[in-house]
Amino acid sequence: MDALLKGLAVDYLAACDFAKTGKTWQAFLPAASLVKAAQRLLAADYFLEDISALDCAEGYVVTYHFAHFEKPGRIALRVVAPHEAPNVPSIAHVFHGAEWHERETRDFHGVQFEGNPNFIPLLMDPDMADCFPLRKDPKSRIKVRDVLEAGQVLCCAPGFGLMTPDAPAEAQAPAGDKAPA
Amino acid sequence: MAAQNLVAQKPDVIVADPLLNIGPAKQIMDLCRSMSLWPMTFGLACCAIEMMAVGMARWDIARFGAEVFRPSPRQSDLMIVAGTVTKKMAPAVVRLYEQMPAPRWVMALGNCAISGGPFKFKDQYGIMEGVDHLIPVDVYVPGCPPRPEGLLEGLFLLQEKIAGKRFWPNAPLDGPFEEGK
Amino acid sequence: MTQNPLLEQVAGDFYTNNFAKTAKEGSLILNLGPQHPSTHGVLRVVVEMDGEYILRAEPVLGYLHRMHEKMAEVKTAAQFIPNMGRVDYGHALGWNWAFVGAVEKLAGIEVPERAEYVRTITCELNRLASHLLWWGAYLLDLGAFTPIMYAFDDREKILDILQIPTGSRLTYSYFRVGGVAQDLNEDCIASIREFIPWMRSRLPMYKDLVSDNIILRKRIEGVGVIEPEACRRYGATGPVIRGSGVAYDVRRSDPYSVYPKLDFEIPTSELKDARGRYDVRIAEFEQSLRIIEQCLDMMPEGDVLVKGAPKPAWKAPKGEAYFAVEGARGKIGVYLVSDGGKTLYRTKLRAPGFCNLSLFAEVSQGTILADAVAILGSLDLIIPEIDR
Numbered sequence: 001m002d003a004l005l006k007g008l009a010v011d012y013l014a015a016c017d018f019a020k021t022g023k024t025w026q027a028f029l030p031a032a033s034l035v036k037a038a039q040r041l042l043a044a045d046y047f048l049e050d051i052s053a054l055d056c057a058e059g060y061v062v063t064y065h066f067a068h069f070e071k072p073g074r075i076a077l078r079v080v081a082p083h084e085a086p087n088v089p090s091i092a093h094v095f096h097g098a099e100w101h102e103r104e105t106r107d108f109h110g111v112q113f114e115g116n117p118n119f120i121p122l123l124m125d126p127d128m129a130d131c132f133p134l135r136k137d138p139k140s141r142i143k144v145r146d147v148l149e150a151g152q153v154l155c156c157a158p159g160f161g162l163m164t165p166d167a168p169a170e171a172q173a174p175a176g177d178k179a180p181a
Numbered sequence: 182m183a184a185q186n187l188v189a190q191k192p193d194v195i196v197a198d199p200l201l202n203i204g205p206a207k208q209i210m211d212l213c214r215s216m217s218l219w220p221m222t223f224g225l226a227c228c229a230i231e232m233m234a235v236g237m238a239r240w241d242i243a244r245f246g247a248e249v250f251r252p253s254p255r256q257s258d259l260m261i262v263a264g265t266v267t268k269k270m271a272p273a274v275v276r277l278y279e280q281m282p283a284p285r286w287v288m289a290l291g292n293c294a295i296s297g298g299p300f301k302f303k304d305q306y307g308i309m310e311g312v313d314h315l316i317p318v319d320v321y322v323p324g325c326p327p328r329p330e331g332l333l334e335g336l337f338l339l340q341e342k343i344a345g346k347r348f349w350p351n352a353p354l355d356g357p358f359e360e361g362k
Numbered sequence: 363m364t365q366n367p368l369l370e371q372v373a374g375d376f377y378t379n380n381f382a383k384t385a386k387e388g389s390l391i392l393n394l395g396p397q398h399p400s401t402h403g404v405l406r407v408v409v410e411m412d413g414e415y416i417l418r419a420e421p422v423l424g425y426l427h428r429m430h431e432k433m434a435e436v437k438t439a440a441q442f443i444p445n446m447g448r449v450d451y452g453h454a455l456g457w458n459w460a461f462v463g464a465v466e467k468l469a470g471i472e473v474p475e476r477a478e479y480v481r482t483i484t485c486e487l488n489r490l491a492s493h494l495l496w497w498g499a500y501l502l503d504l505g506a507f508t509p510i511m512y513a514f515d516d517r518e519k520i521l522d523i524l525q526i527p528t529g530s531r532l533t534y535s536y537f538r539v540g541g542v543a544q545d546l547n548e549d550c551i552a553s554i555r556e557f558i559p560w561m562r563s564r565l566p567m568y569k570d571l572v573s574d575n576i577i578l579r580k581r582i583e584g585v586g587v588i589e590p591e592a593c594r595r596y597g598a599t600g601p602v603i604r605g606s607g608v609a610y611d612v613r614r615s616d617p618y619s620v621y622p623k624l625d626f627e628i629p630t631s632e633l634k635d636a637r638g639r640y641d642v643r644i645a646e647f648e649q650s651l652r653i654i655e656q657c658l659d660m661m662p663e664g665d666v667l668v669k670g671a672p673k674p675a676w677k678a679p680k681g682e683a684y685f686a687v688e689g690a691r692g693k694i695g696v697y698l699v700s701d702g703g704k705t706l707y708r709t710k711l712r713a714p715g716f717c718n719l720s721l722f723a724e725v726s727q728g729t730i731l732a733d734a735v736a737i738l739g740s741l742d743l744i745i746p747e748i749d750r
């Protein structure tokens with residue numbers, strides 16, 4: 001996995017316990033390296049299982065699950081899109097099936113996928129396409145680090161504080177350029 | 182194109198006097214109609230599978246003259262609304278109803294078609310809570326899904342409504358269910 | 363914030379207008395559905411045609427969008443199980459399993475061994491019922507009326523059996539977090555044992571009557587060829603990918619429950635066309651029967667529900683979990699995120715039909731309309747699962 005993403009800007013990469021959460025690797029990526037990562041996964045014969053968004057206090061965590069036809073396991077790529085401007089590049093031209101998943105995510109959370117070839121409401125009635133049912137109200141949003149499994153951290157970019165286990169003060173997050181757990 | 186504007190207005194539906202308006206002749210006509218209802222194959226969700234089952238060998242709706250399932254509304258006189266009616270679907274339901282030639286009847290099959298069923302919950306935004314908001318319903322068959330016996334009973338009630346008389350024996354109240362006790 | 367500038371110009375139907383914008387001069391836009399007998403419910407497909415040939419097709423979804431995922435945020439985990447029977451009424455127990463499996467993974471609950479066998483048996487019976495439903499309905503699409511009569515006859519037998527433990531015919535909510543609702547009783551096991559040889563005896567008849575029928579062969583052979591490469595790009599799974607020659611089955615690749623202990627094969631076909639997918643499903647009948655047979659022999663005595671199994675008001679612990687099972691249509695996945703509150707924070711349902719259907723636009727290009735119906739049917743679509 002780290003070989004797969006070598007040379008790409010990765011915010012956070014961790015090995016996870018498949019028996020506990022159902023995935024073997026997870027990576028937080030900056031939006032800019034998402035398409036490249038998807039291309040590499042396609043070249044390595046992975047297929048896209050689904051795309052889903054999670055409305056957290058820090059933004060929408062868009063999760064891409066990938067699996068392989070021959071190998072067991074599951075990879076989760078994650079991109080965080082801020083609430084004010086939830087823009088994520090589309091991977092629909094890499095994994096063609098992503099087109100629908102992205103449109104579905106737009107319907108539910110209002111995340112914008114830039115470059116999706118046919119970005120119209122998929123499941124929702126176009127009349128009420130802007131109601132975004134799965135957005136949470138700001139008070140009840142949770143912190144990413146509270147729910148997502150941290151896993152065994154392999155690398156964490158400096159300044160990436162989303163998964164830092166205990167960050168009582170914001171100041172600590174940038175300082176924590178990661179001792180592996 | 183809000184769904185509400187498309188509601189078929191029952192009072193406006195004018196059915197011309199029948200050409201032959203003599204009591205006994207009308208009775209014969211009604212008898213014929215009730216014994217040869219042509220339902221429309223209009224499956225929406227889970228309940229549609231039970232509707233299919235009713236047409237097949239075990240339950241055999243042909244015994245009661247209603248086996249001619251027609252895919253076209255123009256050839257049918259009974260609309261079995263089998264499943265959840267969403268707001269996106271609502272205009273199509275109304276249009277189909279309007280395409281059916283009079284006299285026509287509607288059966289709401291399953292809780293979804295009656296009242297929204299299990300899918301009525303806080304914050305639900307996408308379904309019609311009952312198809313009777315859209316079109317006039319003659320018979321309601323509750324269940325999720327109703328058993329085929331339920332559908333058949335609904336058909337008997339409809340026949341009774343059309344011809345003014347029940348043709349089949351009532352289900353024994355203390356009959357098969359108590360067997361063996 | 364208007365996300366979509368196209369929304370402004372709705373006149374008539376939004377999807378057709380949008381689709382027609384890029385249409386070629388002189389082509390015909392045809393709208394199939396949402397009420398169309400060959401779309402298995404309320405799927406709608408807008409196609410652009412040149413004569414009898416399809417230039418472009420676009421499925422329009424959402425006519426049965428009931429928002430299960432929102433509902434999961436309103437109900438507790440245990441209260442959400444009945445929904446699973448309604449997501450995909452064809453293979454309800456597969457969805458049951460995916461959901462309770464995900465919750466169990468999240469909470470670290472072990473399931474008693476007997477319950478695992480009971481789950482496998484009922485799930486495979488349900489798979490048989492689902493394939494029978496597909497088989498009948500598919501042939502109905504292709505113009506053969508008789509097979510569906512046979513299929514439903516056999517299917518009723520399965521429903522009779524499943525009715526004993528589950529109490530319903532179609533929309534089962536039989537699995538519980540930590541086991542199943544009740545054990546299979548003597549009656550039930552006896553009727554399963556009776557059923558297996560019966561079903562086996564029917565398979566040659568199906569083959570003679572339908573599978574080898576020249577009309578069917580002409581309709582589906584060479585139609586809708588899907589390369590494994592395309593399956594990968596679209597994330598297609600289940601019989602669709604096995605019909606393209608890739609032996610991918612969650613029961614083998616990410617084994618769960620008792621499947622590793624069982625001896626069964628993953629049927630595949632190298633044909634890659636509608637015929638290939640047809641053959642795979644027909645071959646799966648025999649494999650499911652084998653699985654059930656072995657499970658009946660291997661099933662130990664014991665409880666079917668773990669002690670202290672979650673009550674309706676039970677709160678799932680914090681964390682996330684992804685659990686996938688092999689449904690009749692492919693890989694069913696449930697992704698849960700819980701913040702430890704009364705209800706789950708986020709529930710994502712991965713429907714196999716959703717990905718399989720997204721292939722359709724590409725596969726149907728350049729085929730004639732009648733073949734498109736054959737392709738659509740060969741993907742085995744259940745619309746509520748796709749729209750959720």
Ligand code: SF4
Pocket residue numbers: 226227228229263264265290291292293294298299324325326327448533
């Ligand atoms: S009433 Fe129940 S079975 Fe019928 S369509 Fe609604 S959810 Fe499905």
